[in-house]
Amino acid sequence: MPFIDFAILKQRVAIESMLPALQLEMREAHGQYRGPCPACQSGGKRTLVVTPAKAAFYCFAGHTGGDVIALVAHVRDCSMKEAAKFLAEETGQGREADDRRRTVPEERSKEVARSLQPLAYLQADHDSVAGLGLAPETCQAFGAGYAPKGIMRGRLAIPIRDGQGKLVAYCGQAVNGDSPELIFPNGFDPREHLFHTEDIGEGEVVLMHDPLEVMLAWQNGIANGVSFLTETVLPHQLEILAAFMDKARCEQLELA
Numbered sequence: 001m002p003f004i005d006f007a008i009l010k011q012r013v014a015i016e017s018m019l020p021a022l023q024l025e026m027r028e029a030h031g032q033y034r035g036p037c038p039a040c041q042s043g044g045k046r047t048l049v050v051t052p053a054k055a056a057f058y059c060f061a062g063h064t065g066g067d068v069i070a071l072v073a074h075v076r077d078c079s080m081k082e083a084a085k086f087l088a089e090e091t092g093q094g095r096e097a098d099d100r101r102r103t104v105p106e107e108r109s110k111e112v113a114r115s116l117q118p119l120a121y122l123q124a125d126h127d128s129v130a131g132l133g134l135a136p137e138t139c140q141a142f143g144a145g146y147a148p149k150g151i152m153r154g155r156l157a158i159p160i161r162d163g164q165g166k167l168v169a170y171c172g173q174a175v176n177g178d179s180p181e182l183i184f185p186n187g188f189d190p191r192e193h194l195f196h197t198e199d200i201g202e203g204e205v206v207l208m209h210d211p212l213e214v215m216l217a218w219q220n221g222i223a224n225g226v227s228f229l230t231e232t233v234l235p236h237q238l239e240i241l242a243a244f245m246d247k248a249r250c251e252q253l254e255l256a
């Protein structure tokens with residue numbers, strides 16, 4: 001997979017040059033383009049604003065804005081990564097770089113996802129699960145449970161899903177104070193994933209400490225929690241979070 005450099009794309013692709021490719025019908029006035037937003041389909045004929053001098057857009061209906069990549073993502077209702085790919089294909093720019101930090105290597109996790117089936121032997125009703133404060137119903141809703149065998153043996157196995165709900169991997173939460181708190185299968189990079197993105201709708205999302213807290217909060221009526229899978233967070237993970245929020249149309253992040 002060729003690497004796409006976001007910075008080069010932003011530098012070389014004039015935001016107004018993408019209006020035809022995005023089939024946006026906009027009128028120019030006072031150095032700005034304004035038109036209806038095909039993604040939001042509300043807000044009237046002037047809701048989408050593209051300002052070439054700032055290389056930026058804003059959508060009053062969607063309460064969102066950003067650079068040319070964000071514009072493509074908003075109008076086409078896709079992730080930032082898909083938007084960058086679209087831009088690279090439309091313009092021929094951005095592909096020559098190999099700044100790997102700016103890209104999301106997902107081929108490996110896709111391979112894992114392709115063959116992964118839910119573990120049938122997990123026990124939602126188990127003393128050590130109850131000891132974490134989790135009800136069996138909560139475990140069932142998440143597809144989690146105590147693993148009496150396998151690589152998560154002796155831990156609470158919690159499924160990690162992609163934004164579409166597809167099972168990507170299980171992580172293993174310690175149930176008796178074991179260290180580390182969370183373990184992952186070989187070949188799975190926890191820095192490339194967020195927990196519980198599959199059920200989040202538009203509006204607000206709450207960033208929690210870990211998957212266990214997300215499940216406990218869910219059990220107690222807070223359904224819009226997500227978490228990273230690591231103790232510390234790299235800038236790259238923040239980009240993944242931002243791209244997720246953009247795609248899910250979450251306007252605000254609350255810190256738990």
Ligand SMILES: [Zn+2]
Nearest residue numbers: 037040059062
């Ligand atoms: Zn919009």
